Amino acid sequence: MLQRVFQIICLLIFILGISCQVTSHQVKLYPVKEASELGISLKPKNLVEIQVVKVADWEASLSGLLDLDDPKAKLAGLKDRMEPISIYFYLIKHPNFGTFMIDSGIGESFTKSPDGFLVNSVLASQMHLDQLKIYETTKSYLSKNKINLKGVFFTHLHFDHVLGAHEIDRSVPFYVGPGEVTSKQFINLFVQGSTDRLLGENPNLFQLDFGKDKTQISVLDFFGDQSFYVFSVPGHTPGSLAFFIPGKPNSHLILGDSSHTRWGWLEGVTPGSFTTDRNLNRESLNFLKKLEELNKPRFVYPGHQERISNLEK
Incomplete structure (x- = not known):
């Protein structure tokens, strides 16, 4: 009898898990028109x-940041360890449409006792x-910078990119990428509550809808x-985004977590265990490398x- 009850509980957990989104907040679809043939203008x-x-x-496990089974990682003798990393956000200032952010920084609560963190204690x-x-x-x-924010683009909804959203x-x-909210994964059973709290009460949440297969690379x-x-580059998460900003004299390519590290980008090695789908991540990373090769961004x-900097190469 106890075994049967345990089996039922496990089944219910599994069903809940596979039907769980990364956040339970309401999301609206934001239909967009795709640029033809992934073309961009300089x-x-x-x-x-x-x-x-x-x-x-901050710091994170190297085996999460990099695929240590990649031949290049093995040749370099890389082993798992804690790797120094940082958290960033980017301000995008358009002369007509105002100021937007990419990712959300970090909230005041994380400067205080861990008891006040919006992420559950285990996570x-x-x-x-x-x-x-x-x-x-x-x-x-x-x-302090008197910024009247017009929108926030999230490279994806992993915790470290939404730590400041509630502020x-x-x-x-x-704005999030195609399928970032509506895709369902088992891991979301454990993170959804924390993601909800980090996004804050009733976020004005839009999921970009390119009107095609969410596993395909797209551009807006x-x-x-x-x-x-804005590029849809699925793999790290279902709706991961990257960004290209042409300019004079400098242009900029923002990768999100399609590549976490400098070494990973320069060597073309995908992230490791932190990535949802390594095959899709590989396709997206290859696309971004090709984008760099063709358009030669300064940074x-x-x-x-x-x-x-491209001067490092």
Whole structure:
């Protein structure tokens, strides 16, 4: 009898898990028109200014950040260890449409006792949130710089990219990639509650809908003036996003966590256990490498380490 009850409980947990989204918050679809053949222009009609803000230093397992079974990683003799990383957000300032963020920084509660963290204690421990060295919080930065935020793009909804979302005004639109919310995964059974709290009460949440297979790479000219391109690059998560900003004299490629580290990007090695689908991540990483080769951005920004200048190559 007890065995039967245990089996039923396990079945219920499994059913709940496979039907669980990363957040239970309501999400609206944001239909977009795809640019033809993933084409981009290096002659924007307007120039967008980008500002990079490092909000914290941190550390994470190298086996999560990099696929240590990749032949290049083995040849380099890489072994699992704690790797120094950082958390960033990016400000995108458009001359007509105003200021947007990419990712959300970190909230004031994470500067205090772990008892006040919005992430449950087990996850906070596993993520080593007690190792965060915080330099800047989201609300403080936006306030002291008098930034009237018009929207936030999330590279994806892993905790370390939404730690400051709850401090952002509820009217500000939050944009996520295709399938980022509506895709269902077992792991979400354990993270959904924390993600809900981090996004805050009643977030103005939009999921970009390219109107096609969510596993395909897609592109959006968001402002319609070739100044800011949003790429759907699934793999790390179902709706991971990357961004390309043409400019004079410099252009910028923001990778999100399609590549966490400088070494991973330079060597073309995908992330490890932190990634949902390594095969899709490989396709997206290959696409981004090709994008770099064709368009030669001045700076490339890995998800969690300092930018890479093309002069380093």
